Amino acid sequence: MSACCRLWALVALLIAVGCSRDKADGRLVIFAASSLREAFTALGTDFERTHPGVRLVFNFAGTGELHTQLTHGATADVFASADQRHMDELVRAGRVGEPVVFARNEPVLVVSQDAAGTIRGLTDLPRASRIVVGAPEVPIGRYTLQILDRAASHHGGDFRARVEAKIVSRELNVRQVLTKVRLGEAQAGVVYRSDTLGASDLRVLEIPAAINVVAEYPLATVTGTPHPGLAHDWTLLVLSEAGQRGLARAGFSAVQR
Amino acid sequence: MTAQRVALALIGALLVLFLALPIVSLFASASATDVASGLRHPLVWPALRLSLTTTLITLAIVVTLGTPLSWTLSRRQGRFWQALESAIQLPVVIPPAVAGVALLLAFGRRGLFGAVLGGAGWSVTFTTTAVVMAEVFVSAPFFVQAATSAFRRIDPQLVLVSRTFGASPLRVFFRVAVPLAAPGLGAAAAMAWARALGEFGATLMFAGNLPGTTQTLPLAIYTALEADLRAAQAISMALVVVAFSLLWFVRVTLKSSLEVS
Amino acid sequence: MSLVARLGARVGELTIDVDLNTAGGTLVLVGPNGAGKTSLLSLLLGALPAERGRLSIGDTLLFDSEQGVDLPVERRRIGYVPQDHALFPQLTVRDNLAFAVQSASAPMHRVDGALRDFGLEALAHRRPRSLSGGEKQRVALARALSVDPRALLLDEPLAALDVPARAEVRAFLAQTLRDRGLPSIVVTHDPTDALALGQRVAVLEAGRVSQQGIWDELAAAPATRFVEQFVAAASGRV
Numbered sequence: 001m002s003a004c005c006r007l008w009a010l011v012a013l014l015i016a017v018g019c020s021r022d023k024a025d026g027r028l029v030i031f032a033a034s035s036l037r038e039a040f041t042a043l044g045t046d047f048e049r050t051h052p053g054v055r056l057v058f059n060f061a062g063t064g065e066l067h068t069q070l071t072h073g074a075t076a077d078v079f080a081s082a083d084q085r086h087m088d089e090l091v092r093a094g095r096v097g098e099p100v101v102f103a104r105n106e107p108v109l110v111v112s113q114d115a116a117g118t119i120r121g122l123t124d125l126p127r128a129s130r131i132v133v134g135a136p137e138v139p140i141g142r143y144t145l146q147i148l149d150r151a152a153s154h155h156g157g158d159f160r161a162r163v164e165a166k167i168v169s170r171e172l173n174v175r176q177v178l179t180k181v182r183l184g185e186a187q188a189g190v191v192y193r194s195d196t197l198g199a200s201d202l203r204v205l206e207i208p209a210a211i212n213v214v215a216e217y218p219l220a221t222v223t224g225t226p227h228p229g230l231a232h233d234w235t236l237l238v239l240s241e242a243g244q245r246g247l248a249r250a251g252f253s254a255v256q257r
Numbered sequence: 258m259t260a261q262r263v264a265l266a267l268i269g270a271l272l273v274l275f276l277a278l279p280i281v282s283l284f285a286s287a288s289a290t291d292v293a294s295g296l297r298h299p300l301v302w303p304a305l306r307l308s309l310t311t312t313l314i315t316l317a318i319v320v321t322l323g324t325p326l327s328w329t330l331s332r333r334q335g336r337f338w339q340a341l342e343s344a345i346q347l348p349v350v351i352p353p354a355v356a357g358v359a360l361l362l363a364f365g366r367r368g369l370f371g372a373v374l375g376g377a378g379w380s381v382t383f384t385t386t387a388v389v390m391a392e393v394f395v396s397a398p399f400f401v402q403a404a405t406s407a408f409r410r411i412d413p414q415l416v417l418v419s420r421t422f423g424a425s426p427l428r429v430f431f432r433v434a435v436p437l438a439a440p441g442l443g444a445a446a447a448m449a450w451a452r453a454l455g456e457f458g459a460t461l462m463f464a465g466n467l468p469g470t471t472q473t474l475p476l477a478i479y480t481a482l483e484a485d486l487r488a489a490q491a492i493s494m495a496l497v498v499v500a501f502s503l504l505w506f507v508r509v510t511l512k513s514s515l516e517v518s
Numbered sequence: 519m520s521l522v523a524r525l526g527a528r529v530g531e532l533t534i535d536v537d538l539n540t541a542g543g544t545l546v547l548v549g550p551n552g553a554g555k556t557s558l559l560s561l562l563l564g565a566l567p568a569e570r571g572r573l574s575i576g577d578t579l580l581f582d583s584e585q586g587v588d589l590p591v592e593r594r595r596i597g598y599v600p601q602d603h604a605l606f607p608q609l610t611v612r613d614n615l616a617f618a619v620q621s622a623s624a625p626m627h628r629v630d631g632a633l634r635d636f637g638l639e640a641l642a643h644r645r646p647r648s649l650s651g652g653e654k655q656r657v658a659l660a661r662a663l664s665v666d667p668r669a670l671l672l673d674e675p676l677a678a679l680d681v682p683a684r685a686e687v688r689a690f691l692a693q694t695l696r697d698r699g700l701p702s703i704v705v706t707h708d709p710t711d712a713l714a715l716g717q718r719v720a721v722l723e724a725g726r727v728s729q730q731g732i733w734d735e736l737a738a739a740p741a742t743r744f745v746e747q748f749v750a751a752a753s754g755r756v
Binding site for chain 1: 483
């Protein structure tokens with residue numbers, strides 16, 4: 001066989017192997033919002049232990065990205081979203097089954113060390129010189145705007161406007177918000193509590209419960225999954241005490257069951 | 258013989274088809290009303306203006322600084338110059354997001370240079386300047402590589418006789434090298450322009466994403482994608498049309514300048 | 519006035535070590551392929567760096583490795599007509615001359631002078647690609663001489679011409695060289711051309727000068743087989 005023929009044979013083999021993997025049994029594909037990475041990876045190890053022969057494959061990405069992928073026919077068994085809106089759209093489109101809320105994530109204010117003196121609470125936010133938030137198109141961005149609106153009752157009708165005057169970037173990913181504040185590029189930002197774990201170089205400030213908007217994370221099985229039993233098992237694990245403990249360790253709040 | 262010709266054509270056609278289909282689908286799968294409403298999206302026009310402004314500035318910087326550099330690189334041999342040429346290609350190999358991180362580490366507030374600039378009261382992150390810096394970083398290597406090749410293709414005898422007449426190095430550069438390499442330089446500029454226009458990862462990381470200030474067309478598309486596929490599609494079509502027109506324009510002016518010589 | 523060159527350098531695989539003297543006239547440089555004739559011209563021009571030696575034209579010192587003198591190409595003012603003429607393809611004949619004159623910071627009337635002296639007035643607005651081989655040769659020569667060089671180097675000036683043009687251009691070239699009286703070196707592989715163009719011959723073999731002198735000297739006592747064959751061919755007694 002000439003070199004060229006060998007090359008094509010190799011390509012054909014790779015394609016065959018790649019395609020055949022789609023039909024592999026014992027593989028559960030979970031699409032999950034990126035904030036769930038640490039919590040779900042840990043739970044995944046537990047799941048694989050109690051379900052020998054099953055391998056979990058995670059796809060962590062922005063909720064919007066996952067939503068687009070699922071709308072266009074990506075293969076998955078379970079979808080865990082960071083907000084209700086994207087999940088509701090998929091339910092309407094018939095791509096997923098009945099969702100169940102499995103975790104809650106509270107937005108918090110993060111402040112860089114050098115601004116810790118200036119900004120001691122939500123009231124002080126307009127005093128920052130550079131604020132970074134999520135873009136309105138991503139869940140954390142939407143929640144942030146809602147929080148700013150609700151803050152008007154406590155901090156004045158122009159609170160949102162005063163904060164927005166200091167916003168220098170609307171990131172597409174909550175981790176980017178965190179990074180910019182950690183690097184000192186921005187003095188303050190709004191992220192999820194789960195993102196702040198282990199970030200010792202930041203000051204984390206609570207947003208008053210009366211003003212805060214809590215993100216509810218729903219989970220649903222993708223319609224047409226070849227592993228409905230396994231998907232259900234995963235849901236049970238996430239909702240179990242062990243699962244809720246794992247989520248709490250990652251900074252999420254439990255759901256009332 | 259004809260069978261061989263057909264076979265060759267088919268192989269080429271396969272690649273062309275693969276490249277063309279996604280672009281065609283981008284246009285074909287949208288209705289006229291979708292496009293109209295997409296183009297009315299508030300993100301579009303500020304992003305378009307910003308993209309055109311920043312890429313033009315980037316192009317000016319890259320061409321002004323890159324042409325003399327390429328000329329020097331084309332004339333010199335030796336290990337140092339070869340290493341330099343390779344080093345200049347590095348931004349091409351680095352993923353754009355990593356390039357963004359690198360820019361932050363250099364020019365961010367706590368970066369190597371940023372700390373120095375900060376002392377003088379300057380800070381580039383989150384500014385339009387940062388957008389230009391990111392675009393220059395990723396597009397300059399494309400220009401330098403293509404321009405160096407263009408200069409290398411010049412008949413060295415033409416350069417030599419010019420020098421024998423007494424032409425100074427500057428005169429040789431401006432009056433001999435650049436005019437002779439002009440078509441190649443134009444193509445190099447077009448490539449750099451296209452790369453700058455499509456730049457996303459480094460811009461997002463280093464400059465941020467604020468409509469009107471740092472949200473270029475690619476960033477606007479990605480932002481719109483989070484919420485509304487149709488809007489993203491419309492803006493993407495706008496970007497493709499702009500890029501295509503620019504490239505077409507450059508090719509046309511190149512063709513006429515080639516005909517002159 | 520003479521061009522006196524004693525140069526040594528390593529060019530690629532070849533070591534060049536020569537001692538040349540135009541002795542007030544035109545020196546023809548001949549030799550087999552790969553002897554280093556074109557490289558030697560580059561060394562004289564300063565396009566390639568010489569490692570050791572001395573180069574002077576008349577009283578002007580251009581290169582001296584011991585004294586640390588090494589003028590760059592643009593300061594040596596040695597005229598050069600390469601094998602393919604190197605005319606600027608996008609410029610007219612007049613503009614080709616003008617470029618040279620401007621580069622030398624010489625007065626612009628030299629352009630008209632050159633057009634006249636070389637009978638190029640009718641071709642002034644033509645582009646090189648529309649000229650014949652002989653015409654291109656004339657333009658290249660006019661251009662090189664328009665800047666009043668100290669010396670003149672020609673690389674295979676007749677090689678690209680067809681037979682009828684050859685005789686005509688050969689005669690013209692020989693006349694011009696005689697008239698100008700510049701120290702000149704003409705590289706050629708053709709014995710007839712060599713005989714017509716130069717009074718003195720230098721034979722280059724493997725980077726070294728096998729023999730140098732007037733034709734009669736070489737004919738009387740050829741130093742190598744190549745010299746013997748070349749001189750015989752030139753005299754027509756092959």
